[in-house]
Amino acid sequence: MKLLSRLIRPALGYASLLSIGLSGQCFAQTAPVHTIPARTIPTPTTVSPELQKVIARTCRLPSSPPPRTNEEWEASIHASDAEGDKSFDQLQKKFHVTVEEGKLGGVTIYDVKPDVIPEEKRRRVLMHVHGGAYVYGGGKNAASEGMILAHYGEIEVIAVDYRMPPKFPFPAALDDSVAVWKELIKTHTPRNIGIFGTSAGGGLTLAIVIKLKELGLPLPGAIMAGTPWADLSKTGDTYVTNEFVDNVLCTSNGLLEAAAKLYAGTHDLKEPLLSPIYGDLSGFPPTVLLSGTRDQFLSNTVRVHQKLLQSGVEVELLVFEGESHAQYAADVPESAIAYKEVAEFFDRHLDR
């Protein structure tokens, strides 16, 4: 009997749910928090050597608090933009695209064209809204992700360089995007147009569709919301479970929290046009969502996925092994796989 009771314990630790015994009565304790011991996590061997190098980079926390004044924000933005500028030419060369600055609906845009556009895709266009926590990533860097998808999708991309804080908080980004949309639907059938973005750009993509519904404007034929910042209030499980595991965001406290507040201004962070997870997502066009197993925004992504499914929307979820926030856009072989899957998604769903 002593042997038996010694052996019952290991089994009870697992068996109930493993065998779908369901009731889970084997777990005795209930606690408001889990305590996770300190630990080291190795780089996974299940991704390409190039991605392994990216995953192996350690989380580096800022050495100073986030900017507090408009001047400090502008200096921070300037420094970030300068960093992004360095890789711009390299990206353009790598992806064989031309990038032309212009205006559409009074808004600065970058018209990104791949070298060759197949006949069947010439009536299509993708509108892109960049990431960067609604603060960073403006100027010509607004065209970065557009270059990737223009290349893999063999399609023209109009990247919106929307106005941002500290001068132009919410809803300037949304207003600018809608202004560009109104122009695009003058020259293109709406169902020939896709909208896409990553991180803040993913959240903004969702917010744009909610706004278009509110305005009674035609909706795009399909959208991609990559690891969308769908909840600016830091609500969601992986904000905590993947804290420090995600080597891009590291934590959503500090800078990210400050950026959310700067963008929201006097508005509540949970307003649907700021945090689209709280919006009405019914009637959305087919949507593809991307995230990674280490992504702090994995919960943002899967919550949007479930809400879209339950709203009857056609939606696909892609979650990439070992990747932190937006790392599907890193310069690794997995990036080509991700954007080709997105390109095929738009191919299947946009009209010609």
Added chain:
Amino acid sequence: MKLLSRLIRPALGYASLLSIGLSGQCFAQTAPVHTIPARTIPTPTTVSPELQKVIARTCRLPSSPPPRTNEEWEASIHASDAEGDKSFDQLQKKFHVTVEEGKLGGVTIYDVKPDVIPEEKRRRVLMHVHGGAYVYGGGKNAASEGMILAHYGEIEVIAVDYRMPPKFPFPAALDDSVAVWKELIKTHTPRNIGIFGTSAGGGLTLAIVIKLKELGLPLPGAIMAGTPWADLSKTGDTYVTNEFVDNVLCTSNGLLEAAAKLYAGTHDLKEPLLSPIYGDLSGFPPTVLLSGTRDQFLSNTVRVHQKLLQSGVEVELLVFEGESHAQYAADVPESAIAYKEVAEFFDRHLDR
């Protein structure tokens, strides 16, 4: 200048990837492991109160090492089965199903029927293979998950009580499943039949299809592989990132590792029929995969997802907020959502 350099740092910690600057040169250090500090993670507020209670249960590690002898395994299995038996009647009542034990192809099966089967589903059947690390979950508990899907899918389920270690290691489980399949296709059109399972049952579902391909037998019309144990060798990122975060498996060392070895016997853990992630997944029927953000098998799930996508298979991925391994089968409102989505998947893909 001093101000500027102070402000550059916070921006560089995030801006590159957030703004899809891509090159990631902002991260200076590369290390083979990440060190994650000890921390407490709260229960998410983004799930139902019932699921919050399930998530709040703390990870309870076994107080003793895994069984070492056949006698110790059998005692452990007996104790686990007895625990599962307690909830059997309750499940049957809750899901309004009849369960009848029988034989098919010489294998013990449980024929699970919902009270009402709509006319259009009467020619269909789902074959189920249970979870339990290829060791636990046999006997009448083999019918547990079948009861859930029989109910939500309004469809007959044949649950296979396949032989297991310590007496019957690999490939007994697979052989028994194939034997049942051969009988089922005598009375049903193969494309009217689905196969499904969770955990070990999810891995076995994938292995069955690989085996049917090898044997040149007809394939099912669709399958569900829930959080599949697709890699028995503990290879995959969330085996480590979600260690102790997952309150069902807690860790894949100890009991789970011992069960894998017991099942594999003299075979290599990476043989495709044991770890189907290493198999040829081309030509698979439409597949739905389930996991959770805290699941230790999230990597198993997303690796299978990507491999199926890249093999040209129609596949859907569902990842549930805050859930640990197989917790979509827990007695919570989210369970109804999950199994209804699976039922709709089979509805869309099975012939009539």
